[in-house]
């Protein structure tokens with residue numbers, strides 16, 4: 222396995238898992254139905270990113286079994302629960318808008334990192350996944366920015 226690419230993909234795997242947790246937790250907390258549905262959809266898309274990256278790592282001969290084991294272990298579940306609780310209390314303390322701004326920063330970090338990896342990746346089968354994920358992150362970021370400017374605040 223290409224060690225540098227493997228290392229980068231492991232980084233994205235953790236980042237994407239984090240994004241799934243973040244959006245799931247936020248979706249539980251927000252009052253607006255339109256925003257909640259969007260955050261739930263983002264969580265599903267981030268889960269697809271997790272699976273696509275895990276597949277790439279497996280195709281490269283990497284072992285992602287450690288990750289499943291870590292997520293399913295008692296400390297893994299505890300860690301996820303604490304993360305969720307932290308996000309939930311943050312929504313109460315700093316409010317929905319600030320939390321969305323933080324989520325946008327997270328997306329921008331992911332966008333910058335995907336672009337960097339795309340620039341140094343020659344394999345078309347890896348590039349296909351990286352480009353697809355990058356575009357999804359740009360869509361998430363754009364949707365949230367649009368929501369914050371009030372353009373999509375039209376819940377049925």
Ligand SMILES: [Fe+2]
Nearest residue numbers: 237240267270
């Ligand atoms: Fe993602």
Ligand SMILES: [Fe+2]
Nearest residue numbers: 328357358361
């Ligand atoms: Fe995203």
